[in-house]
Amino acid sequence: MRLSHLFMLSAALALAGCASTSKVMLGQPRAPISPEQVMVYFSAPPGRYEEIAMLETSSGGLTYGEQAKTDAVIGKLRAEAAKLGANGVLFQGSETGHGGSSVGVGVGTGRFGGSSYTSGGVGVNISPTPKHARGIAVYVFDPPPPGSQPPID
Known part of the structure; x- marks a missing residue:
């Protein structure tokens, strides 16, 4: 019985750490490539490009620290x-989601078998707020040389 509870808790934590990426197709996908080949453009990419899809994602529910959320x-x-075979992402921006840490306090009283009792408790929620980001997956026809990244404006 305890093993099944442990399994359920592990599954819930794993799912809480996952966040899916949604996409809206704008063009034809190409053959998949390695994520390391995809450049992120914080301003317009050099040269001509073709839009493939609008993307939206968020950091996992168990990602702590602003830099870690941004990296995620x-x-x-x-x-x-x-x-999708896109060699670039036009970064459209990010924002911090709702939620975050909270503290709750509860107090209760009761009577049982002629005796009265009072109890209290404190609950703490330390789950971080997720970061959401948007981008457009693009195929850049004349990308910059591999390993270079355009300057951030």
Whole structure:
């Protein structure tokens, strides 16, 4: 019995750490490539490009720290773009989601068998707020050399 509870808890935590990426197709996908080949453009990419899909994603429910959240959403955008054969992502922005840490306090009283009792409790929720990001997966016809990244404006 305890093993099944442990399994259920593990499954719930694993699902809480996952966040899916949604996409709306704008063009034809190409053959998949490696995510490392996908460049993220914070301004317009050089040269001509073709839009493939609009992407939206969020960091996992168990991702802590702003830099880790940003890295997570950029990585997910790159991975999804790579699946579509896009060699670039036009970064459209990010925002912090709802939720976050909270503290709750509860007090109760009762009577049982002629005796009265009072109890209290404190609950703490330390789940971080997720970061959401949007981007457009694109195929850049004349991309910059591999390993270079355009400057951030």
